[in-house]
Amino acid sequence: MSDDEKLVGEFPFLPKQERAQAKRNALIESGYALFHKKGYEQTTAKEIAAHAGVATGTFYRYFSDKRQLLMSLLEDKIETFLPPEISWLSSNPVDALASSLEIHYNRIHEFGLRHVLPELLSKDSELAAVLDNARKRIHARIFNGLKKAGEKGLTWDDLDLDTLSWAIMMIVENGLDKTSQSEKPSAYQDIAKLICRMVFPPRVLVQLSKNDAEAE
Amino acid sequence: MSDDEKLVGEFPFLPKQERAQAKRNALIESGYALFHKKGYEQTTAKEIAAHAGVATGTFYRYFSDKRQLLMSLLEDKIETFLPPEISWLSSNPVDALASSLEIHYNRIHEFGLRHVLPELLSKDSELAAVLDNARKRIHARIFNGLKKAGEKGLTWDDLDLDTLSWAIMMIVENGLDKTSQSEKPSAYQDIAKLICRMVFPPRVLVQLSKNDAEAE
């Protein structure tokens, strides 16, 4: 399956750029894996290089230092932070939300770098900017979804959308693993229900599910 | 010239134990201040000792290492994490909650170690345990408050209290500073309202404020 072996007689190479790209990616993946496993400060450039199967010096061909690798890593992976679009207008918002949450929590969990970042933020404003930007995008995405729902007259009419988006983000952003001792199957349903109660007045929820029932 | 040498046969002001205790405290406070300002990894034992006005070696008489100082520090300060008791039963739960939130956010903000901790957790399970324990206490406190309210029939009747407590904790634990660009005066009110909507059905909120009005 290796890209290096095709036909007879070996053509053992990718064009230069691709090979370099591959190496760069290997370093990013190694950085990711090791930051994830051991934390950022505890991981050395040497280790990352070794894990990627290249020499120490090669690390510095692709990245000016460890920090810059982290930045690249984040830019590559930051999409993971974005929650999926939430369809508030669906006939059954609780279920829809629950399934969105499940997908998102899994992605977040898979992207295990959240706990690596906080200490760095205070001393690295560029990094902070990258993350802050990601956060703003999440917030905006939630905000816009809610706004559409609001325009249809579905939400509470005295909502502060900014605060609400933020609160949802807080819930969405923090994995379930914190209290994972319980890990009950209905967790996503329960969270979805809570969030819906912040968003919709009860009558809307009833109405929506009635539509749902009729539609069946 | 030392404080310890005056006249003959001087009495040290504090019994030995107390003086040692004072030194220990000075180290903890210095550690706290420096971790806060520069981050945990960026702070050296020497700096902490210097800041506390003792010699480097003295640090190691009181703490086996930097990590252990952090643990002690947390045990001293962890109370700050605990939100104040929330009086869900108050006649005006939104206002009561808003004011509790404000107090708590301020305390959390003042305790600036939150951003120092996460990376350490992954490699130090003992530390994780300390924090997890704090978290459990917060959760329990919220949980119990809600339970009492539930027993009075005030809350939604299909609540999963565990999940709800957790969601409130997520909102409560994460400072407002994240989206601090807005920083509107009504922020606490808005958050409190959202939380109350997760907890109480509308009619209860109406009822409670009616009581409130009548009481006046």
Next chain:
Amino acid sequence: MSDDEKLVGEFPFLPKQERAQAKRNALIESGYALFHKKGYEQTTAKEIAAHAGVATGTFYRYFSDKRQLLMSLLEDKIETFLPPEISWLSSNPVDALASSLEIHYNRIHEFGLRHVLPELLSKDSELAAVLDNARKRIHARIFNGLKKAGEKGLTWDDLDLDTLSWAIMMIVENGLDKTSQSEKPSAYQDIAKLICRMVFPPRVLVQLSKNDAEAE
């Protein structure tokens, strides 16, 4: 766009050897320029190659290492060290010497490698030999000039020509820039006068300038 590719069936302008020679020269010139600007130790092979417009590896086709390039460089440029022939017999030796000095100081100054070499000498006897050889040639040139003047009976009759040549070399070799704060226009004249006093007894100087006056 390369110079090598124009039309079909292009003739390379230079035979292979010449092109190689050109590359070699480019490397030497680049080495010279960079050693001059940044010092020997501070200049990397990569930089020299880049400055010469060739790949790093190409450097090592032409020179076994950086040191060897320096040697070649010196062999190319060492002529600059040689002071111009000094015409002691001229009717006005002071003026003649002054003008020779001016020319030589300028050449020495333009060849800015003097400050690069000394440290290398102690650890590289081959390099030391190259420079020592250059020095011997300078010494010999001065020595022979003086000898001719001596044979005409013009110099002090108790001169040790070896020592005198050496002393002149010391003065000639070290630029004026050391005490350049003064930088007076008469500097070369003054030095020339001093040197002439080491070489000629006063009466010869008088005699020579008398001839000079008569000749006019």
Next chain:
Amino acid sequence: MSDDEKLVGEFPFLPKQERAQAKRNALIESGYALFHKKGYEQTTAKEIAAHAGVATGTFYRYFSDKRQLLMSLLEDKIETFLPPEISWLSSNPVDALASSLEIHYNRIHEFGLRHVLPELLSKDSELAAVLDNARKRIHARIFNGLKKAGEKGLTWDDLDLDTLSWAIMMIVENGLDKTSQSEKPSAYQDIAKLICRMVFPPRVLVQLSKNDAEAE
């Protein structure tokens, strides 16, 4: 002979400050020895520490880096650069100068750092300043000696003292080792004679030695 062993029962220490000073000195001496032997760039901080019998880190307690050790070293040793006071007024200036030269050349030779410095000067202006200052002191010392002789009417009356001092400095500063192949016993005498010819008109030299003869 060690300072550590006196009497019975060992009193194995110097007061703290002295021990620190001793260590600092050991480092300076080691730096000196190694710079001398291998050159500045070729000597590592680790080596200096090892040679001084201390750990690498100890080096950095006493010096911020290698460069700073060099500066201290120079400040310690720079006196060696200063030639001894030259007594131009002595009855036999050639002999007096010859003996001064011999002393100075030996000192210079013993202080083998001259060849270490030049490359550094171009990139380290602080270091350049230290050396420039030393040079100025040498120049001033020679200058003043000459001035006194001039005031007594002993020297050529059309001397530019600045240039003359500089020329003498060039001769004095550069060891004999350059052309050391010859190394004849009369070398100092010969040089002294040359210098005296730059300074004194012949009649003064004659006069002075006549005085000398009479005094005997």
Next chain:
DNA sequence: TATGAATGAGGGTTCATTCAT
């Protein structure tokens, strides 16, 4: 006990040199 000088392993980074393409 308190001190702070000393330790030395280990981190980040550079660069002369090689070698597959």
Next chain:
DNA sequence: GATGAATGAACCCTCATTCAT
């Protein structure tokens, strides 16, 4: 030949920890 990515030994420097005083 020419290329330039890759190598890895070696550099500089830091700092957690020890220990003689």
